[in-house]
Amino acid sequence: MEPILAAAGAGHAVAFYAMAALAVASAVLMMTQRNPVACVLWLVVCFVGLAGLFVTLEAYFLAVIQVLVYAGAIMVLFLFVIMLLNLRPEDLKAVALPRIPLVGVVAALLLLAAVVTVISASRPYFGMSVAGILAEVGPTKDSVRDIGLPLFRDWLLPFEATSILLLAAIVGAVALTKRKV
Amino acid sequence: MEIQIAHYLVVAGILFAVGLTGVVVRRNAIVILMCLELMLNAANLALVAFSRVHRDMQGQVFVFFAITVAAAEAAVMLAIIIAVYRQRQTVNVDEMDLMQG
């Protein structure tokens, strides 16, 4: 197949900017929508954009998990709860307006400043070319094995703790929502 | 034009800031929970970027665990929201003031 983009890094850059724009724009839309169902759907779009960013970092397995588990399953759970609570339009109006808009804006600006500080503190990594790193590491052949080996070799205890966490979530959610236990 | 690690960190920072703004500004408990999920995902993006910086896959294992924890957290938080809704008939966090002195 003929390369559709001549420069080696150009395809990477185009993919990055497209996915980053998709993720950021849908995140902002998610935050500003009044209808919670619209919020959920924009967050799904945002997670797809994040999965695209994972692909540009060659974290293929995480990208698949992101779409299957996050966008596919967890967001459906949110939709279920919204339909379950059956919020009427008057409820939506009551919850739509920001509490204190100025506080939110100030908090966001402060946080953005903090993020900029953190990023400038990690200056040694700042100018590293992602395409350069990926070329140096070589093509990712098996991203499942790349994650699975450290997971089952070095992270035994966290892995088993995860099952206890899931068990706790099962028991907790059932105990909280089931009427007559 | 070349994409650097900083680009990913900036995107992660913006997403985190958007999520935090949503947590502070919104009143609907479900939407606040969704903004929390967005913040978690912004951290995940930074973790994957740094795992590339250090040429170490452990960062991606962290993200794997973070997604698992997020699923468990979302399940329990939504159960709490349902339980509160049964008591108070609201998801507005300003009206959940039973513990206020």
Place this chain on the structure above:
Amino acid sequence: MGAEFNDYLPVVLTVLLAGGLAVLLLGLSAVVGKKARGAPVRDTPYECGMPILSEAHTRFSVKFYLVAMLFILFDIEVVFLYPFAVVFDDLPASLIFVEMLVFLAILFAGWIFIVKKGVLRWQKEE
């Protein structure tokens, strides 16, 4: 990435096709279709010609949430099984097999809890 970017051309094409079809169909129905003016009954959903009995936004039973929630938590379990299967041959079987057995046993306890509590029972117990 570079030349491998071409590998994603089918994905891009699929997304473009799917999005284009949605835009095309919605746009066509907006352009070609006629607005039902002055007859509110024409805007109501079609229920085999019967008068509408109730709103579409009825409240769902909490059982739907419980089933969806249990699906997600066991879905996560299966996500762990996938890398397990891939790396099974690379690590000593005694280690990785016992590891996964403990993991599954703990979640199996959760499954027994669910069955005992009758979460998956749809008929009224009382």
